[in-house]
Amino acid sequence: MRSFSNLWFWIMLAVLWSTTSHWVLGVPFDMVTRARKHGGEAAADLEAMVAINTRRLLYIARVSGLWLVGIVAFLFTVLVVLGIFYRVEFAQAIFLLMAPLGLVGLLSLSTAQHISNNALEGEALYRRLVRHRMLVQGIGMVSIFITSLWGMWQNMQAYHLFLN
Secondary structure (H helix, E strand, O other): OOOOOOHHHHHHHHHHHHHHHHEEOOEEHHHHHHHHHHOHHHHHHHHHHHHHHHHHHHHHHHHHHHHHHHHHHHHHHHHHHHHHHOOOHHHHHHHHHHHHHHHHHHHHHHHHHHHHHHOOOOHHHHHHHHHHHHHHHHHHHHHHHHHHHHHHHHHHHHHHHHHO
């Protein structure tokens, strides 16, 4: 279960962050640029999709938010204990993939709440979605950097143990 020396892990990391930064609140980002550029029907479609996804996200948070927080906290705790105390590399890898996604989930919930509270539309909505995407990309860049440092460290440790 050598995760950090496996090419598929790094491919999955790249695909995960590429996909996460492309879909903004469940809406593909090309819709945002098309709506901003052309307006009209593209803008109406974007606003409808954002409204649907925003209501859906807020409904899930209201109905099962506490349960989700508890389950995610339990899973993260299990991954941290397995990864740090038992040195299970697979648990470390899963934690490094999922923890930043938890931050993105919280950011998405905050953005959805802001859009809903302020009834954003038009240029204000586009700016908020672009800001959200930039923050997600920032989280992704930091996550990839930390994961690559941790992965290199784990690979150097494994190589050192191999030589001894």
